Amino acid sequence: MLLRGRLASWLGVAVLSALLLAGPAMAETITQTFEHQLGIGESAKSFEHRIDLPEPLAMKGQIFIGRQLELSGKMVIEREELKGTYYYVKVRLPKATLWVAKGSLKVTLETGAQPPATPVLESCTGLKVTGPGLTPRLSWNGAGKYTAVTLLDRGSGKTVWERVILGKTVADLDEGGLSVGRRYFFGACQSDETARYSPEAKVAFRVDVKVxxxxxxxxxxxxxxxxxxxxxxxxxxxxxxxxxxxxxxxxxxxxxxxxxxxxxxxxxxxxxxxxx
The missing domain is CATH 2.10.230 (Chaperone, DNAj Protein; Chain A)
Known part of the structure; x- marks a missing residue:
């Protein structure tokens, strides 16, 4: 009985030591690049992508906790969403006129055992709509590296333009345009690498004419x-x-x-x- 007790004690110490040495699961990164191309004369086109959390990482108790984005070429980002088990992004290439339109998006996802402890950024401030009435410039003040910008038609309730802007506090309409006599909302929310966006700030405006x-x-x-x-x-x-x-x-x-x-x-x- 004494031998069995000592053996059980030794086994308990060994298991505890192994757990302490193993510690928490190490953070890992997943990188994926999406490339697209339009031929001469092709119309603008959107593409949707999703990256799911690999099962081995899920079994370790890992979740997605952050992302880094790198754009190249003509590609733009329309929207994105980061959850613990997946990352979704919608990208777009503008119309190819006299030359081939191509671009790429590199996504680097970080995993961890716990959601980010840092607070969500505050809302953007100083939203302004300036410039030509049909193709205005949108600007705001913010500290986030990523800003989700939206133009909403207040009459129809439809989104007429949306982009995720990287590293800038201004955005110009790169396709389409607004209509005289229509009323709109310009909304913006910002995020850091955690992809947790701030509450949306928005301003209302209309497009009129000056004679x-x-x-x-x-x-x-x-x-x-x-x-x-x-x-x-x-x-x-x-x-x-x-x-x-x-x-x-x-x-x-x-x-x-x-x-x-x-x-x-x-x-x-x-x-x-x-x-x-």
Whole structure:
């Protein structure tokens, strides 16, 4: 009995020592690169990818706790989601016009036994919509390396543009555009390497028009006739050397034509951003 007791004690110490030496599961990384290409003339296209947590890591009690992203070429990120057991990302290539459009995304996922202890970043501040009314520039203040930016049509409730911006606090519409008379939300939320995004900050705006005097005809609605250079007629030499005057058929002798920039109205409507 004494021998059995000592043996059990030795076995218990051995198992405890092995557990202490093993310690917690070591963090590991998984790297995967996604490459896409569009031929000349092909329309813009989106691609969806998912990386699942390998079963051996799941059996060790590991979960995904962070990610690093590297973009190259023309590729952009539309959205992403990191959970303990998978990572999802949707990427997009713009339309290929005169040349092949190609790009890649390198994803590096980090695993660990516990979710990140660092707090989620605070919301972005200073959201602004500036520049051309149909293709505005979006800007914000934030400390996150990754910012999810969204433009939402308030009338239809549909997302008209979305991107995950890496390392910048500005974004320009790289395809499509807004419409005059429509109202929108510009939303932004930021994250660090843990991919836990802050609460969304958003501002409302609409696209309106500003009527201005045409800067090409100075509001007159007319410009010099391009056919007769403003003379209203053409001069040719007759049989006896006498000049023959022919009325310009394009401007009917007026020497002017409707302004091609404002279509003769003398005014130009310029789309503008109006905060709400």
């Amino acid at each position: 201005e005097r045409c800067r090409y005809c100075y509001g007159t609605g007319w410009e010099t006739c391009r056919s007769c250079n403003g003379s209203g007629h053409f001069v040719t030499q007759g049989p006896n050397g006498q000049p023959i005057y022919t009325v310009c058929s394009f401007c009917h002798g007026t020497g002017r034509q409707p302004c091609t920039w404002c279509n003769g109205t003398g005014k130009i409507e310029t789309p503008i951003i109006v905060p709400e």
